[in-house]
Amino acid sequence: MKYLYRLCVSHTISVAMRVRGYDLHGHDLAVEVCIDGEVLRDGMVMDIEELRKIVSEVLTPLDRRYLNEVLGIENATIEILATYVHDQLRLRGLNPSIVRIRIDGYAYVEYVPQRL
Numbered sequence: 001m002k003y004l005y006r007l008c009v010s011h012t013i014s015v016a017m018r019v020r021g022y023d024l025h026g027h028d029l030a031v032e033v034c035i036d037g038e039v040l041r042d043g044m045v046m047d048i049e050e051l052r053k054i055v056s057e058v059l060t061p062l063d064r065r066y067l068n069e070v071l072g073i074e075n076a077t078i079e080i081l082a083t084y085v086h087d088q089l090r091l092r093g094l095n096p097s098i099v100r101i102r103i104d105g106y107a108y109v110e111y112v113p114q115r116l
Contacts, residue, residue: 006097007045008034009052013063017076029078030102031059031085035094051094058088078103082111 009032016026033055037045067076071084078101086099099111 003038004036005039005045006034006036007048007051008032008098009048009055011052011055011059013059015062015065015067015081017067018074019077020075027078027103028105029081030105031055032098032100032102033085033089033094033096034098034100036097054089054092054094057092058085078109079111082109086111086113 010030011033012028012030014026014028016024018024033051035046035051039045062070062081067081068074071080073080082099082101085101086096089096089099097112100108101110102108
């Protein structure tokens, strides 16, 4: 019997952002990225340190920055950020099953790409 495993890492960033209808404000975000897969011959879905490194490469340039400016958009929502993170990880060869962004510890947005 084959099992599917979910490997997840978390990376924390702080961002300033402007969302339509709100003043300039900031959030502390815990960005969680999950990769699904079978265990390979070495006993892992993926090397967790490699996953952490790739996620950090995507998120570190956003930390303590004005999100609208970095992403080049007027309306910087957490949903848009989740999609951006997913797309950047795909460009680096990963296929995340979930990108979850926890907002100040009280809410989260979860991006789950549809598998067609």
